[in-house]
Amino acid sequence: MFELLGAGLANIVQAKYLVPLFIGTLVGVVGGALPGITITMTVIVVLPFTFGLEPLQGLAAMIGVYVGGETGGLITSCLLGIPGKPSAVATTFDGFPMAKAGEPGRALWLGVWASIFGGLLGAVFLVASTGPLATLALAFGPWEYFSLFILALSMVAGLVESSLVKGLLSGAIGCVVTILGNDPVMGKERLTLGIKFLEGGIPFLPVLIGVFAFAQIMSEVQRMGGGRKALQAVDRGLSLAVSHLRVMWEILSRPVLLLWSTFIGLVIGVLPAIGGSAANMLAYDQAKKFSSRPEKFGTGIPEGIIASEASNNANVAGSLVTIMAFGIPGDAVTAVMLGALTIHGIQSGPLFISQNATLAYGMFAAYIVAHAVALAILLPGVRWMLRIVDIPKAILFPVVVVLCVIGAYALNNTVDNVYVLLVFGVFGYGMVKFGFPLAPFILGVILGDQIEINLIRAVMSDSDPWLFLTRPISGGLLLASVLSFAAALWQHRRVQNRTAAAQGDADF
Amino acid sequence: MNRIALAASLAAVAATSVAFPSHAQYPDRPLKLVVPWAAGGDTDNIFRPFAPLMQKHFGQTVVIANVGGASGTKGAKEVKDAPADGYTVLGVHDYIHSTYYTGVADVNHADFEPICLVASTPSVLTASPKTAWSDMKGLLADAKARPGQISVGATLGSTSHFFPALVEKATGVKFKYVSYEGLAPRMNAILGGHIDLTDSNLTQKGKVEAGQLKFLGIAAEKRNPEMPNVPTLKELGVNVVYDVNRGLVAPKATPAPALAKLETACLAAAKEPAFAAAMKLQGTEVRLMDRKAYGAWLKQNDDLNRTISKDLGLLKR
Incomplete structure (x- = not known):
C-alpha cells in the first residue's frame, strides 16, 4: 500500500500533474477566500476546464480546488470576520477576536497550520481505510444500499435548522425530480408530457449548478442591495509575521483537541452529503464542551480556531473516502467530482481502487501534495488574498454566472442543460426565499435513482420485504435513520425552547 | 486601442465561424x-x-x-x-x-x-465466488433442484438477458432475473454474492485468475486461446453459441x-x-x-x- 502511495507521490510531482494541481489549489484558495463564493461554486467553475485533460490531471485540479478552498476560507474569517465559506463560520468565532486583539498573524497561521495538520491526519485515514471500506462496500447488497441512502436523507433533513418538515419535503422534491424520464429498469417514460428533452430524465449537474451557484448568487445579490456594512476590519498595515514554530507548537501541544476535531471532520465527511458546514460547527461545539475553560471560547483563544480548521480539512478526506469506496458523493463538491470521474470514463465504487490503482493513489497523493501547495501559496500570498475581498461583487458575480452557464453547456454540448440550469436556479432561489434548505433537495436528486433501483433490485432478488430489517447491516442503518430522526426532533425542541435564531448558508 | 482592435477582430472571427459553418470542411x-x-x-x-x-x-x-x-x-x-x-x-x-x-x-x-x-465478443456464463458449484454440471443440478431460485443479474431485454435465457431453454432450467444495468454494476453485485450468475466475457478474466469469479462456459464454437481452460457450452452439452x-x-x-x-x-x-x-x-x-x-x-x-x-x-x- 505504501509503495503504491510512494509511486503515486512520485507520479503527482511531475509537471503535467503538478501544474493543474497548483492552478486548482490557487483557484480554490481564492474562491475559498471570497465571501459569497462557496467551494461548490468554485469546483463547478473549474470543472469544464478539466474535460480536455487526462483523468488524473483533471482530478488533481479538482482536489486542489477542494483542499485550497478549505484552507483559503479561513483568511477572511480570521482577518475580516467574514467567513469565506460556510465551513469556516466557526473559525470567525475565535479567529476574528484574536486578530482584533492585535495578533492577526497568530490567528491566521494557527488556522493555516491546523488546516494542514488536520488535512494530513485525514490523509492517513484516507489511504489506510479506503481499501477496507471498499471491501465492506462489496458486502452491501441492494437492501443495504437502500437503507444507507435512507439514512443519508434522514440525517440531512434532520440537520436543517429551521424545520424538520421543510427538510423532509425538500428531500422528497429532490427524489421526485429523478422520477422524470425513463424508469431505470424497462425504460418506460414517466411525467415527460411529451417533451422530447425530458425523455432522458433531468441531468444532475445542471440542477446542482442551478441550485448551488445560481440560486445562491441571486440571494447574495439581494443581500448586496442592503447597503454596504462598514467593515471593522483589522488594520491592514499590521504585521502578519509570526514564529511558525511557536504556532505549530501551540497546535501540537493540544494533541487531543487536534485528533478529536480531525476525527469529527472525518466522520462527518464519510457520512454521505453532510459536509464541511456541519463539521466545523460540531467540532467547535465539542471543543468547547470538553475544554477546561469553555467560558473563554469566543474571546480569541487558539482552541476554537484549531477545532474548526482541523475539522473542515479532515472533512475533505472523509468525503473522498466515500466517493472512492462507495461511489456515493459525500457532498456537493464530491458530487461534481463524481461527474468528472464519469466524464473521464471511470466507474467509482467498490472496485475503483483495485481496477484503477494508479489513479486512486494518484488522487491520494494529490490530496497530500495539495496541502503543501496551499501552504506554498499562502506563505507569500496571504497579503494578496486580503485584496481579493475588495473585488466588487458587481464584477465577480456576473463572471461566476457566465462560467456556470458555460459549465452547464459544456457537460454535453447542449443548450438544453442551460435551460435546466435556469429553471432550477429560479426554483432554488424560490426555495431559499421560502426557507426550504437546499442540501436535502440536492441529495434527493443525487440519490433518487439509486434509491429506486436498489428497492427494485431488492424485491426482484427476494420478495420478502422483512429482509430490509432482518439483514443486519440494512436493519442497523434503518435503525440509525430512526434514531437520527428522534435526535433531530429532540434538538429542534431544545432550540425552539431557546428560540435561538442561527443563520448560515447551505454548502453541505 | 490595440486591445480593442484585437478584441474586435477576435469577435469578427468568432462571428464568421458561427455564421457560416457550411463553409468549413x-x-x-x-x-x-x-x-x-x-x-x-x-x-x-x-x-x-x-x-x-x-x-x-x-x-x-x-x-x-x-x-x-x-x-x-x-x-x-x-x-x-x-x-x-x-x-x-x-x-x-x-x-x-x-x-x-x-x-x-x-x-x-x-x-x-x-x-x-x-x-x-463471445459471451461467458459467469458465477459468483460465493456459489457452491464449480462447474456447469453443478449449476444445472442445483438449478433443477431449486427452480426459479438462482438469481441472474441482467440488463433486462438486452443481450445479458437473452444469453442466460438461451441457456435456460437449452437445459430446461428456470432462473430468476434481477435488473443490473451494464456489466460494471453486475460485477459489483456478483463479487459481493448478491447475484449468483451473470453474462460476462473474457474482459473479466483478470478477476477469474484472481479467484474472484468463476467462468462456467464460453458460448463460442471453439475455446478461446486467451483462456483455453474455459470449456465451450457446446462441449458441455448445452447447445448455445452467443456473441455480442x-x-x-x-x-x-x-x-x-x-x-x-x-x-x-x-x-x-x-x-x-x-x-x-x-x-x-x-x-x-x-x-x-x-x-x-x-x-x-x-x-x-x-x-x-x-x-x-x-x-x-x-x-x-
Whole structure:
C-alpha cells in the first residue's frame, strides 16, 4: 500500500500533474477566500476546464480546488470576520477576536497550520481505510444500499435548522425530480408530457449548478442591495509575521483537541452529503464542551480556531473516502467530482481502487501534495488574498454566472442543460426565499435513482420485504435513520425552547 | 486601442465561424461517440481504446459520452434524435435488436445508418465466488433442484438477458432475473454474492485468475486461446453459441459524404495493430465489416433476434 502511495507521490510531482494541481489549489484558495463564493461554486467553475485533460490531471485540479478552498476560507474569517465559506463560520468565532486583539498573524497561521495538520491526519485515514471500506462496500447488497441512502436523507433533513418538515419535503422534491424520464429498469417514460428533452430524465449537474451557484448568487445579490456594512476590519498595515514554530507548537501541544476535531471532520465527511458546514460547527461545539475553560471560547483563544480548521480539512478526506469506496458523493463538491470521474470514463465504487490503482493513489497523493501547495501559496500570498475581498461583487458575480452557464453547456454540448440550469436556479432561489434548505433537495436528486433501483433490485432478488430489517447491516442503518430522526426532533425542541435564531448558508 | 482592435477582430472571427459553418470542411469539430452504458463496462472497455485510433484517422477529437440507462436505449434515443450532421455516432451492439422486440423501447436498428462493425465478443456464463458449484454440471443440478431460485443479474431485454435465457431453454432450467444495468454494476453485485450468475466475457478474466469469479462456459464454437481452460457450452452439452457484436452507427439521414468519411476512419482505426492488441486483452475478436456488409448483417441479425425473442416468450411486438 505504501509503495503504491510512494509511486503515486512520485507520479503527482511531475509537471503535467503538478501544474493543474497548483492552478486548482490557487483557484480554490481564492474562491475559498471570497465571501459569497462557496467551494461548490468554485469546483463547478473549474470543472469544464478539466474535460480536455487526462483523468488524473483533471482530478488533481479538482482536489486542489477542494483542499485550497478549505484552507483559503479561513483568511477572511480570521482577518475580516467574514467567513469565506460556510465551513469556516466557526473559525470567525475565535479567529476574528484574536486578530482584533492585535495578533492577526497568530490567528491566521494557527488556522493555516491546523488546516494542514488536520488535512494530513485525514490523509492517513484516507489511504489506510479506503481499501477496507471498499471491501465492506462489496458486502452491501441492494437492501443495504437502500437503507444507507435512507439514512443519508434522514440525517440531512434532520440537520436543517429551521424545520424538520421543510427538510423532509425538500428531500422528497429532490427524489421526485429523478422520477422524470425513463424508469431505470424497462425504460418506460414517466411525467415527460411529451417533451422530447425530458425523455432522458433531468441531468444532475445542471440542477446542482442551478441550485448551488445560481440560486445562491441571486440571494447574495439581494443581500448586496442592503447597503454596504462598514467593515471593522483589522488594520491592514499590521504585521502578519509570526514564529511558525511557536504556532505549530501551540497546535501540537493540544494533541487531543487536534485528533478529536480531525476525527469529527472525518466522520462527518464519510457520512454521505453532510459536509464541511456541519463539521466545523460540531467540532467547535465539542471543543468547547470538553475544554477546561469553555467560558473563554469566543474571546480569541487558539482552541476554537484549531477545532474548526482541523475539522473542515479532515472533512475533505472523509468525503473522498466515500466517493472512492462507495461511489456515493459525500457532498456537493464530491458530487461534481463524481461527474468528472464519469466524464473521464471511470466507474467509482467498490472496485475503483483495485481496477484503477494508479489513479486512486494518484488522487491520494494529490490530496497530500495539495496541502503543501496551499501552504506554498499562502506563505507569500496571504497579503494578496486580503485584496481579493475588495473585488466588487458587481464584477465577480456576473463572471461566476457566465462560467456556470458555460459549465452547464459544456457537460454535453447542449443548450438544453442551460435551460435546466435556469429553471432550477429560479426554483432554488424560490426555495431559499421560502426557507426550504437546499442540501436535502440536492441529495434527493443525487440519490433518487439509486434509491429506486436498489428497492427494485431488492424485491426482484427476494420478495420478502422483512429482509430490509432482518439483514443486519440494512436493519442497523434503518435503525440509525430512526434514531437520527428522534435526535433531530429532540434538538429542534431544545432550540425552539431557546428560540435561538442561527443563520448560515447551505454548502453541505 | 490595440486591445480593442484585437478584441474586435477576435469577435469578427468568432462571428464568421458561427455564421457560416457550411463553409468549413467536414469534419471541423469533435465527434461525439455515445457509449450507451456506464463507464468501465465491457462496451466502454472496447470503445475507449478505439476512440484515440478513430481520432487519428478522423482528424478531429473523438469524445466518448457514457449515456447509460433503460437497457442502453437512453443513449440510442439520444443519438437517434441528435442532428444528422455526422458529429454524433452510437457505439451499438446486439441489444438494439433485442430491446426493440422485448418492448423496452421503440428505437431499432433502422433508425440509424450503419458505419462499420469492429468487434465480436463471445459471451461467458459467469458465477459468483460465493456459489457452491464449480462447474456447469453443478449449476444445472442445483438449478433443477431449486427452480426459479438462482438469481441472474441482467440488463433486462438486452443481450445479458437473452444469453442466460438461451441457456435456460437449452437445459430446461428456470432462473430468476434481477435488473443490473451494464456489466460494471453486475460485477459489483456478483463479487459481493448478491447475484449468483451473470453474462460476462473474457474482459473479466483478470478477476477469474484472481479467484474472484468463476467462468462456467464460453458460448463460442471453439475455446478461446486467451483462456483455453474455459470449456465451450457446446462441449458441455448445452447447445448455445452467443456473441455480442459492436459497431458504430450514425443518425438516419446523415449526409453520404460524412458517412463515407466516418466509414473510412472507422475501418482504418479498427485495422490498427494497437486495436487488435487492445481487443486481445478484452478476449474480443476484431470483426470488420464495411458499411454495406454491416447494413446487411444488421438486417439479418434483426430477424434472428426476433426469432429468439419469440422462442423465449419475450416477444412484445
